[in-house]
Amino acid sequence: MATAHHRKKEPDKVRRSLIERTAKLALDQGPAAITIQAVAEAAGVTKGGLLHHFSSKQALIEAVFDDLLKQFSDEIDRFMADDPEPIGRFTRAYVRAAFADHKLGTRSPWAALSATTIFDPAMRKQWSNWLDARLEVHSATDNSPRLEIVRLAADGVWMADLMGQGRPVTRDLSHLEPQLLALASEK
Template sequence: MSAPALSAYHRPKQPEQVRRALLDCAAQIAAESGAGAITIQAVAERAGVTKGGLLHHFESKQALLAAVFADLLDQLDREIDRSMESDPKPEGRFTRAYVRACFSDRLLGARSLWAALSVAIVSEPALRALWTAWLDARLSRHRATDDTPALAVVRLAADGIWLADMLEKEGGLRRYPQRFEGELLALAGG
């Protein structure tokens, strides 16, 4: 006698795996088509869950976007920490890692998740608040090594190139070529 098929009701619950799949699917949609393409229906369909299943994990599209962005900030944190670990010079270490992170996926252009979410960062107060809290925490943590006006200028220049990329798409890369990364790293003592 064969085992009965598991229905959704009897299927073992794996909330963390479902949540992770929803975040990954939302990020894929954003990278492919922009943050505007993220809808409850589109993410639920791609993840293979019902809209109700998605809403169990994220109460709204805004909550889903915030979670995707927070996940992206966690990835950025890990990338910066890895970069800092391999940098032997303490003074300016965070700034150099920040510059490297800002330049790391420029060549992906519109396929970059950062590019896809950048418009949402500007227009969504909750995402701006997440970004500001993240940056404030990192700057506070690295105050002893990265709290000089010159290093702030380097980080602002990296932010400006990121903004140019967002606004000008390919024009930003032509106007501020990838070699600017080396220039900024040199200014940061790297």
């Protein structure tokens, strides 16, 4: 224990590790595998160390979800940066990001937490707040019924993926991406 007092404290690194290990546990074993003990062991910290960074399992899961939303936002921003047409840019990026996730299937970091998102009021609120904020920022370019239909269709692909998890044959929905992008490009 004497080395613990001499070890350099790196709280950001520990926090990052806890988030990553939680996401990996959920991906590899499902959300039920997320326990304080399992995450602490996977990250090489004590339960007390984990609880120093996250006050509860729920707080940890919400942090993982926040991290996934940030990754999704970053991916959307990358797609938007490559799209020269302003009208519908956010919607096209949203579709591209959703289909990039679709192509990962059960390897997607979202796959394990998707069902939790549906049933957990706090996570639904996080998602709604994120989407509302993004739509507000892009309201001048992406505020039309047609573009909303395109985004809802992309959400439908996400939902179809969720409902199809565990089926021996997954439906190929990739042919929908070019059609949704075309709808989001119409003037």
